Amino acid sequence: MLKVKSFQLTFLAMIVLSILFPFIGQTSTKNIDIDNDKRSDRITIKLETGLSKDEMPAVSFKHDLHTQALEGKCAACHLEKDNAFVFKFKRTNEKASMDLYHAECIACHVEKKASNETFGPEAAECRTCHIPDKSKGSSWEEISFDKSLHFIHESSDQIKGMDPLIKDNCSRCHHKYNEKTKEIFYIKGEEESCVYCHKPVKQDDIRSIQEASHDSCVKCHQTFKGQNIAAGPTTCEACHDKEKQQKIKKVVDIPRLKRNQPDEVAITGWETGTQTKDNYMKAVAFDHKSHEATAQSCKVCHHETLKKCNDCHGTDGGESKGGFISLEQAMHKQDSTKSCIGCHKELTKNSDCAGCHFQAPAKKDNSDSCKTCHSLDKKQLQSMEPAKVAKMALKDLSSHYKSVQIDKIPENVVIDVLSSEYKPSSFPHRKMVQAIFLRVEKSDMAKTFHNDQAGLCMGCHHNSPKTLEPPKCASCHSKKGPDTSDGSDGRPGLKGAYHGQCITCHEKMEVKAVAATDCAKCHEEKK
Structure with missing residues (x-):
């Protein structure tokens, strides 16, 4: 009888453990997001030495997640030098080491756990951080420092140059490097893009563009925010999330940037x-x-x-x-x-x-x-x-752009050659042609290469000579349609040609008024 009770208790304990088991491993990473979601703040932490077959994969670190958990306290991970944060983990210039990351990261996680706060993995939970191909979960987008962003910085009253007495502030960002004195200096009229010197990967003693831009841009933003001055972003997603990038203010009317260039x-x-x-x-x-x-x-x-x-x-x-x-x-x-x-x-x-x-x-x-x-x-x-x-x-x-007299363009064209289930299509030909002319006239490039409006007719009347009286579509496209058995070259039949060209053109030119599925919009159904 005792054996039976003992067996029942053991069996009951096994059932309880089997229910609780999936949750036991999760208690040490309370609320920590460990799945492979797409994020713009993923940073790959990889030591400079190459991976051997016995080493763990690199760590995919969610920077903004930690910034939020630490309530924006950069000093928790970054040391200061020259009154600014150094964007290296718990060091200023030393190389990273596995022991440094393990000791500092895990110690912080243990401290957070003791305070009953959200915390990360502890010792022996290696695979929580070291996950192969974690970089695939990144939605990071490179930010383009376009002329709009450049103008916002250039015209700022808060950003001062190296010499505060000089009105423009170009020297705040643009500089050259003196190899002998190991110092940066500025020459007016020789400003260039940062990427001309700072490449995607560090070269010799020249920082990568990522390191240089974070050291300069983010530090500047942080300094201004510390002084309660409106400034640019300091989080990863604010710069590198695609949706956030689309919300960045765009200046349309930008004065020409002078750099000794010709007209x-x-x-x-x-x-x-x-x-x-x-x-x-x-x-x-x-x-x-x-x-x-x-x-x-x-x-x-x-x-x-x-x-x-x-x-x-x-x-x-x-x-x-x-x-x-x-x-x-x-x-x-x-x-x-x-x-x-x-x-x-x-x-x-x-x-x-x-x-x-x-x-x-x-x-x-x-x-x-x-x-x-x-x-x-x-x-x-x-x-x-x-x-x-x-x-x-x-x-x-x-002065070569040749216009076409509007009265030379047919106002309406009735397409009735295929009318069967539907009535003939009344096509507002002139209205459509004028809409194309207006689009071309908006672009100097289009006017240069399409300098004769008559040539634009060939957009629809393709494979025909430039003329205001092109051959009808039925001249080349038959009602029967393609039949490779009789030596046809595979061109679509008349119905396919009309629908393929018209519908695709509407889609490409984003014409919303005529849906591809709205047949009656072009030709009424016979009743």
């Missing part, structure tokens, strides 16, 4: 006054001022330095400083947004352009496009200052 420039791979072969391409008249207005920062084009393009990219492309990329490649590479053509191609994805460009991508053999840019003859550049020649050419180019 117009003649771009060429050859030099005047030299015995250059006559079969080189004509030089390009480049509107530098106009591009400044549309670019968000100088480094959109000047990605490594503010020097001229051909200082790094020669005509032969044989220089290491230019990555062995020739001037021609630097300007024409279609799959690079750093090149002229690549950037223009990317802009055709905007809603104002995508309605036509989604089905008619730029062709490499389009010689008319070449002539649009390459217009400066060598003789012109030899007889006059290149910048003046470029200015004249650009002024002349802006």
Whole structure:
């Protein structure tokens, strides 16, 4: 009988333990978020030495979570030097060590637990922090210090330069480094982007862009907030969360930033006054001022330095400083947004352009496009200052835009060739064409490359010559539709052509008034 009771008690204890077991391991990490959620504040803590097969994975540390738990008390983790926090954990300049992190982090967790507060993992709970591929849970987004943010800082009365007597504050952020004295200094008119010196990864004694920007930007924000002065963010998500970035104030009307740059420039791979072969391409008249207005920062084009393009990219492309990329490649590479053509191609994805460009991508053999840019003859550049020649050419180019007389455009077009279940479609042709004209006229680039409104007809009437009386769609698209068995080239039938082009164009150009599923909007149903 005693054996039976003993067995029953043991069995009962096992049931209780099995119920409580899932929660026992959680009591030491009360309220700590350990799943693989997407966060913008994840920092990978990894020692400088490489991982061996016996070492634990790097730690994915949620910075903002700890900042909140510590009520914003940075001193709990960061030491001070020169009246500012050093953004290293519990040290100023020493290398990180496993013992340092284990001792300090776990001690803090134990202290929080004793105070009955939210706390993190304790000793022997290694896998709570060391989780493989934890970086996949990051939603961190790089923040772009665009010209709007630059203007906000540049125009601030609170941010002072190195010399408080000088009105502008450029020297507060921009500097050069003296290798001999190991000091920074400022030269007016030689300001450049931070990333020209501070690369993604630390190089020799030059800090990475991440370290340099946090040391400068976050410290500055913290200093101002400590003085009750409105300042920028001090948390990870405020800078690196995509939704938060979209809420950052945007200044639209920004004065031109002067940095000794030209208004117009003649771009060429050859030099005047030299015995250059006559079969080189004509030089390009480049509107530098106009591009400044549309670019968000100088480094959109000047990605490594503010020097001229051909200082790094020669005509032969044989220089290491230019990555062995020739001037021609630097300007024409279609799959690079750093090149002229690549950037223009990317802009055709905007809603104002995508309605036509989604089905008619730029062709490499389009010689008319070449002539649009390459217009400066060598003789012109030899007889006059290149910048003046470029200015004249650009002024002349802006006068080439040819308008079409509105009465030449059919007002309404009735499409009845397929009417069966539905009535014929009455298409407001002129209204639609005028809407496209207005979108083109908003863009200097579009007006330059589409300088004849008649050519815009080819957006819909594709694969036909430029004319105000293009052939009907049925000239190329049959009612029957594609049939590869009879040698057809696979072009869609008339119904597919209409619906494919119209509906896709509406989607690309974000036309909300006509839904793809609203058939009766275009053609009433027969009753």
